[in-house]
Amino acid sequence: MRHLMSPLDLSVEELDRILDLANDIEADPGKYAHACEGKKLATLFYEPSTRTRLSFEAAMLNLGGSVLGFSSADSSSAAKGESVADTIRVISCYADIAAMRHPKEGAPLVAALHSRIPVINAGDGGHQHPTQTLTDLLTIRSLKGRLGNITIGLCGDLKFGRTVHSLINALVRYEGVRFILISPEELRIPDYVREDVLRRSGHEFKEVIRLEEALPELDILYMTRVQKERFFNEEDYVRMKDFYILDKAKMKLAGPDMMVLHPLPRVNEISVEVDADPRAAYFRQAQYGVYVRMALILTLLEVKVC
Numbered sequence: 001m002r003h004l005m006s007p008l009d010l011s012v013e014e015l016d017r018i019l020d021l022a023n024d025i026e027a028d029p030g031k032y033a034h035a036c037e038g039k040k041l042a043t044l045f046y047e048p049s050t051r052t053r054l055s056f057e058a059a060m061l062n063l064g065g066s067v068l069g070f071s072s073a074d075s076s077s078a079a080k081g082e083s084v085a086d087t088i089r090v091i092s093c094y095a096d097i098a099a100m101r102h103p104k105e106g107a108p109l110v111a112a113l114h115s116r117i118p119v120i121n122a123g124d125g126g127h128q129h130p131t132q133t134l135t136d137l138l139t140i141r142s143l144k145g146r147l148g149n150i151t152i153g154l155c156g157d158l159k160f161g162r163t164v165h166s167l168i169n170a171l172v173r174y175e176g177v178r179f180i181l182i183s184p185e186e187l188r189i190p191d192y193v194r195e196d197v198l199r200r201s202g203h204e205f206k207e208v209i210r211l212e213e214a215l216p217e218l219d220i221l222y223m224t225r226v227q228k229e230r231f232f233n234e235e236d237y238v239r240m241k242d243f244y245i246l247d248k249a250k251m252k253l254a255g256p257d258m259m260v261l262h263p264l265p266r267v268n269e270i271s272v273e274v275d276a277d278p279r280a281a282y283f284r285q286a287q288y289g290v291y292v293r294m295a296l297i298l299t300l301l302e303v304k305v306c
């Protein structure tokens with residue numbers, strides 16, 4: 001039985017197969033409409049979510065399966081003090097696969113250790129978010145045609161942004177990826193990512209504060225929201241929240257093929273005037289999230305569709 005805690009749980013070949021399957025689902029969704037009939041997905045969300053939970057649910061429904069779950073800790077037995085280990089033991093009797101989001105780093109891993117069904121990490125605190133990374137990789141590969149030989153700028157809250165941590169872990173496995181890390185001093189990438197992942201990989205990277213400086217060099221700009229819920233005090237959040245605002249004027253500094261991604265939700269960091277720019281790909285990215293979660297569910301449940 002396989003779980004998915006980090007993108008590194010998948011080899012590059014397995015990952016390629018999942019992305020190929022997602023592209024096939026996109027091309028011919030009807031072929032997969034009954035693939036998971038009789039199977040159930042449990043969504044165990046102890047933290048707010050729109051896209052991740054609903055795209056998991058849409059993915060399972062598109063495969064002909066059913067879904068059950070809860071969308072906040074308050075509405076589950078966690079509010080009564082039940083441990084994640086006990087919860088997953090019980091859910092293992094009700095469902096065939098589970099996706100879990102939790103504010104504590106490592107909680108989905110604890111669940112996986114006590115589970116009889118595959119567990120997918122749907123975001124654990126400021127740590128990892130592997131299915132967002134699958135979404136990002138599918139978007140980049142589908143729209144740019146490649147995952148290697150790109151210069152990617154990661155901008156915003158690189159300290160608490162789990163999507164950034166997972167994406168860097170995944171991209172260092174491809175040749176010729178250059179990273180430009182764009183953040184204010186206080187929201188720089190954590191040392192364990194900079195030293196253990198980036199420096200160890202030998203990939204070229206630099207850290208800058210000004211977005212304007214990076215824009216002309218980028219093939220992809222990955223914008224992120226300042227993670228309000230992970231700040232210790234409101235004052236620091238307020239000071240940081242509008243540090244970057246991508247608008248039409250800044251987009252003029254970028255090349256004609258630069259692609260703008262964002263895991264969403266957006267707050268102020270991308271002005272709505274950018275949405276009409278053909279380089280803005282963040283809503284298409286959300287659509288790719290459904291295809292790739294369908295491909296992941298099929299893979300973890302070992303369902304083959306001919």
Ligand code: NCD
Binds near residue numbers: 051052129162225263
């Ligand atoms: C991200 C998350 O939850 O980490 N959202 C998502 O899953 N699409 C990004 C964020 O909340 O800023």
